[in-house]
Amino acid sequence: MSADNDTAVYQGVTAPVARAAFRQGRVMPTAGIAPGMTQANMIALPADRAWDFLLYAQRNPKACPVLDVIEAGKTTTPLAAGADISRDLPLYRVWRDGALAEEIADASSLWAQHPDLVTFLIGCSFTFETPLQQAGIEIRHISAGCNVPMYRTNRQCRPAGCLQGEMVVSMRPVAADRVADAVAITARYPAVHGAPVHIGEPAALGIRDLAQPDFGDAVQIKPGEIPVFWACGVTPQAAVMASRLPFAISHAPGHMFITDIADSSFHV
Amino acid sequence: MSADNDTAVYQGVTAPVARAAFRQGRVMPTAGIAPGMTQANMIALPADRAWDFLLYAQRNPKACPVLDVIEAGKTTTPLAAGADISRDLPLYRVWRDGALAEEIADASSLWAQHPDLVTFLIGCSFTFETPLQQAGIEIRHISAGCNVPMYRTNRQCRPAGCLQGEMVVSMRPVAADRVADAVAITARYPAVHGAPVHIGEPAALGIRDLAQPDFGDAVQIKPGEIPVFWACGVTPQAAVMASRLPFAISHAPGHMFITDIADSSFHV
Numbered sequence: 448m449s450a451d452n453d454t455a456v457y458q459g460v461t462a463p464v465a466r467a468a469f470r471q472g473r474v475m476p477t478a479g480i481a482p483g484m485t486q487a488n489m490i491a492l493p494a495d496r497a498w499d500f501l502l503y504a505q506r507n508p509k510a511c512p513v514l515d516v517i518e519a520g521k522t523t524t525p526l527a528a529g530a531d532i533s534r535d536l537p538l539y540r541v542w543r544d545g546a547l548a549e550e551i552a553d554a555s556s557l558w559a560q561h562p563d564l565v566t567f568l569i570g571c572s573f574t575f576e577t578p579l580q581q582a583g584i585e586i587r588h589i590s591a592g593c594n595v596p597m598y599r600t601n602r603q604c605r606p607a608g609c610l611q612g613e614m615v616v617s618m619r620p621v622a623a624d625r626v627a628d629a630v631a632i633t634a635r636y637p638a639v640h641g642a643p644v645h646i647g648e649p650a651a652l653g654i655r656d657l658a659q660p661d662f663g664d665a666v667q668i669k670p671g672e673i674p675v676f677w678a679c680g681v682t683p684q685a686a687v688m689a690s691r692l693p694f695a696i697s698h699a700p701g702h703m704f705i706t707d708i709a710d711s712s713f714h715v
Numbered sequence: 716m717s718a719d720n721d722t723a724v725y726q727g728v729t730a731p732v733a734r735a736a737f738r739q740g741r742v743m744p745t746a747g748i749a750p751g752m753t754q755a756n757m758i759a760l761p762a763d764r765a766w767d768f769l770l771y772a773q774r775n776p777k778a779c780p781v782l783d784v785i786e787a788g789k790t791t792t793p794l795a796a797g798a799d800i801s802r803d804l805p806l807y808r809v810w811r812d813g814a815l816a817e818e819i820a821d822a823s824s825l826w827a828q829h830p831d832l833v834t835f836l837i838g839c840s841f842t843f844e845t846p847l848q849q850a851g852i853e854i855r856h857i858s859a860g861c862n863v864p865m866y867r868t869n870r871q872c873r874p875a876g877c878l879q880g881e882m883v884v885s886m887r888p889v890a891a892d893r894v895a896d897a898v899a900i901t902a903r904y905p906a907v908h909g910a911p912v913h914i915g916e917p918a919a920l921g922i923r924d925l926a927q928p929d930f931g932d933a934v935q936i937k938p939g940e941i942p943v944f945w946a947c948g949v950t951p952q953a954a955v956m957a958s959r960l961p962f963a964i965s966h967a968p969g970h971m972f973i974t975d976i977a978d979s980s981f982h983v
Contacts, residue, residue: 498766501773505781513773637905637983715905715983 458482462527462705466535472552474537476594476663476701478586483577485639485710486703487514487526488569488680489536490687491558491696494519497565499608503686504567506605510614510682512638514706517566522558524568526706532566533558538699540684545691554696561694569680570639571703572617574710578632584625587666594701595619596660597679601653602644604682612689615662615681616644616652620672629675638713645676652676662700726750730973734795734803740820742805744862744931744969746854751845753907753978754971755782755794756837756948757804758955759826759964762787765833767876771954772835774873778882778950780906782974785834790826792836794974800834801826806967808952813959822964829962837948838907839971840885842978846900852893855934862969863887864928865947869921870912872950880957883949884912886925888940897943906981913944920944930968 457465457473462481477486492500497519504511515524522532533555541548541557551557558564572595576586588595595617602614621629626646634642645652657674658665662681668674687695698704725733725741730749745754760768765787772779783792790800801823809816809825819825826832840863844854856863863885870882889897894914902910913920925942926933930949936942955963966972 498769501766501769502784502786505769505784516770516773518770634983641983715902715909 462707463529465705466527466530469537469552470531470534474552474702477537477703477705478573478576478595478701479589481705483710485514485706485708485713486571486573487706488571488683489532489566489698489704490569490683491532491564491566492692493561493694494563494565496609496692499610500567500683502607503604503610504569506607507614507682509640509644510604510678511680512570512640513567514570514638515568517568519563519565522566526568526708527704528707531555532704536698536702536704538702540697540699542684542687542692542695542697544693545688550699557696564696567683568704569683570713571680572640572677573703574639574713575633575636577710578714579629582628582632584621584629587620588664591666593666594663596657596665597662597681597700598649598652598654599661599685604686609692610686610690612682612686614644615679615685616676617679618657618660618674618676620666620668621675623671623673626673626675633677635715636713637715640678640680643675644678647673649674649676730795730975731797733973734798737805738799738802742820742970745805745971745973746841746844746863746969747857749973751978753782753974753976753981754839754841755974756839756951757800757834757966757972758837758951759800759832759834760960761829761962762831762833764877764960767878768835768951770875771872771878772837774875775882775950777908777912778872778946779948780838780908781835782838782906783836785836787831787833790834794836794976795972796975799823800972804966804970804972806970808965808967810952810955810960810963810965812961813956818967825964832964835951836972837951838981839948840908840945841971842907842981843901843904845978846982847897850896850900852889852897855888856932859934861934862931864925864933865930865949865968866920866922867929867953872954877960878954878958880950880954882912883930883947883953884920884944885947886928886942886944888934888936889943891939891941894941894943901945903983904981905983908946908948911943912946915941917942917944
């Protein structure tokens with residue numbers, strides 16, 4: 448599924464209004480929606496894999512900064528009053544034996560079938576897009592009304608138990624004279640991926656063609672701009688694939704859980 | 716046990732030399748030892764409590780920032796080459812049924828008796844003492860050659876599974892005109908407790924008498940100085956007590972694990 452053409456309409460709404468729209472079936476990438484409110488990556492795993500995942504996240508904090516853990520059988524979080532994690536994301540991915548089985552707009556029936564799911568909410572780089580914009584740094588995928596481009600890399604994460612896999616990165620083109628500002632601003636948000644992991648030279652990350660992202664949409668890179676790469680909360684999905692996990696549910700890349708927590712609360 | 720009178724001799728040694736001395740039986744608080752190298756709090760729990768603890772740490776990241784998890788049966792960590800976590804701390808505390816049972820300088824026989832221990836290394840505020848000193852802010856307990864004062868508070872941590880308890884804080888007196896600098900400097904070290912949780916007004920934290928710390932040593936507060944409180948990695952020991960855990964091993968307060976990781980690597 449691609450973006451709902453109502454995306455522009457939803458850019459000004461509050462987080463609860465956006466979650467209610469998603470619960471009613473609206474599907475759209477969430478970049479630019481409910482600006483100023485932190486968005487989160489989501490991955491839910493059976494309880495017998497939860498320890499391995501929490502350890503994997505601890506060992507790879509740049510890619511997998513944990514904002515909250517929802518214990519087995521629960522679908523609520525203190526990050527968003529009244530939210531139901533099984534229904535309030537715009538789009539879910541269902542994984543079986545490490546492969547993408549389907550994308551669905553409501554995962555509540557799967558939660559009912561798997562009452563032992565433990566859910567992890569992981570920081571998202573959308574959080575620092577607001578301060579980047581406030582500093583006059585254009586976020587190309589927001590300007591273009593599309594999803595952020597994401598790429599699998601050749602950087603292996605530190606494994607934990609049954610989990611291994613490569614780091615996934617998001618990319619934003621930044622004018623060469625603003626790259627240092629983008630680093631300084633995002634470094635102050637360590638709980639939501641922090642400073643870039645790589646600046647320029649996509650081939651050194653194992654990325655062959657920026658025009659063909661593994662997740663999300665390609666964006667234009669203008670003359671004088673450098674591709675800047677941040678660790679991405681889709682990394683757990685790469686681990687689901689590489690580790691051939693029997694079952695998992697995640698958000699669809701770019702289709703995040705929108706919390707009631709202000710982006711600014713993650714500034715250090 | 717109190718400080719070994721060799722403490723001053725050891726202040727200039729490297730981390731591996733300090734660990735070797737502790738392995739040979741030297742007992743001393745580690746503030747000021749191997750300056751510039753990160754020190755860590757330690758808590759080891761049976762594997763069946765490990766999930767609850769990792770969740771407790773995730774929910775209370777200011778007090779319990781996890782630097783590494785050593786899996787069941789292992790005593791090595793990538794944070795310190797050649798180190799053995801069961802022998803290389805200067806002093807251990809053994810906890811039984813939530814009460815302090817004994818303090819010992821070598822815990823390797825206990826690790827042998829409990830092969831399922833999972834060990835957590837937690838960030839320590841000693842990490843940001845070097846940059847505070849470099850900014851000209853005196854660290855009173857280092858000047859005095861004693862342990863940092865630590866206090867139990869009336870602030871409850873967010874519980875997880877079998878674990879609950881209050882936050883423990885460390886206190887450093889700071890001249891009123893340098894408190895803002897101390898905040899700004901330590902805020903840049905979120906992985907090792909970060910910015911203070913409380914400035915002045917100890918009674919509001921439930922601390923009755925700064926001259927009687929619950930852990931460590933009292934220090935002089937000079938006229939014009941404000942007591943500044945940081946979340947402390949002794950918080951897990953408070954949880955062991957409050958939750959009446961059957962068995963645990965921890966470092967003795969102020970007697971930390973000294974790693975090979977530079978303090979500066981935690982600066983964001």
